[in-house]
Amino acid sequence: MTKASAAPGGRSTGLGEPVSARPRNPRGQGSRLREDIIRAATAMIERTGSDQSVTLRSVAREIGISAPSIYAHFEDRDAIVEAVVLEAIAQLHESVASAVAAHDDPVEGLLAGCAAYVDFGTREPARYHVLFDWARPKPESAGHDLSRTRGLNAFQTLVDNLDACVRAGRSTSADPFGDAVALWTALHGQVSLRASLPDFPWPPANTVEQMVFRLGHITSG
Known part of the structure; x- marks a missing residue:
C-alpha cells in the first residue's frame, strides 16, 4: 500500500499528493x-x-x-462546475437587469441590456463559454431545476423588456417571446464568433444596436 504523502506543516492529501498548508477557517466560517x-x-x-x-x-x-x-461541500467535480455556472448565470442576469433598469425609455433599456450581455460574454469568455458547454446535471437532480430556473429568469428579462417596447408603441413585434429568442440567438452568435474568429474583419460594435432594431422590430419614436 502506498503511504500517503505529507504536506508542509504535516498535512496529508490521502491521495499521494502534497499540498500547501491552508489556515483552518475560524469556527462558524466553514x-x-x-x-x-x-x-x-x-x-x-x-x-x-x-x-x-x-x-x-x-x-x-x-x-x-x-x-x-x-x-x-461538493459531492464531485461536476457539482463544483455547476456552482461556477450558477454564479456566472446570476452575474450575467444582474448585469443585464441593472443595465435595463438604468433607463426609463424601454428601447434604451433594451439596447443597454443587450450591450451588457455582449460585454459580459466578451469580457468573461471562458465563464461565458462554460455556461453552454458544461455537462448539465440529470433532469431529476436539484441542480438541473436551479440552473434551468436561473437561466429562464435571465432570459425573461429580455422578453419583458421587448414586451415593454411593444406596450409603449416602440416595437411592432407580434411575438415578443419568439423575437426575444431570435435576438438572444444573434447576441450569442456574435459573442461566440468574435471569440472564435478574432481576426475576422468584424463590423463596428454598433452591430448590437442594428440587431436590436431589426430583430426587435423597433420603430422610431
Whole structure:
C-alpha cells in the first residue's frame, strides 16, 4: 500500500499528493471553504478556457487543501462546475437587469441590456463559454431545476423588456417571446464568433444596436 504523502506543516492529501498548508477557517466560517473552492475552479476555467481542467485534485492544489476536504461541500467535480455556472448565470442576469433598469425609455433599456450581455460574454469568455458547454446535471437532480430556473429568469428579462417596447408603441413585434429568442440567438452568435474568429474583419460594435432594431422590430419614436 502506498503511504500517503505529507504536506508542509504535516498535512496529508490521502491521495499521494502534497499540498500547501491552508489556515483552518475560524469556527462558524466553514462556508468560506466552499467559496474558496468555487473561486479556485473559476480561476482555473478562466486560465484554461475549459471546465475540463477542474478536478478534485487540481482544485485542492489551487487552494492548498486535501482533496477529500472538498466532499464536505461538493459531492464531485461536476457539482463544483455547476456552482461556477450558477454564479456566472446570476452575474450575467444582474448585469443585464441593472443595465435595463438604468433607463426609463424601454428601447434604451433594451439596447443597454443587450450591450451588457455582449460585454459580459466578451469580457468573461471562458465563464461565458462554460455556461453552454458544461455537462448539465440529470433532469431529476436539484441542480438541473436551479440552473434551468436561473437561466429562464435571465432570459425573461429580455422578453419583458421587448414586451415593454411593444406596450409603449416602440416595437411592432407580434411575438415578443419568439423575437426575444431570435435576438438572444444573434447576441450569442456574435459573442461566440468574435471569440472564435478574432481576426475576422468584424463590423463596428454598433452591430448590437442594428440587431436590436431589426430583430426587435423597433420603430422610431
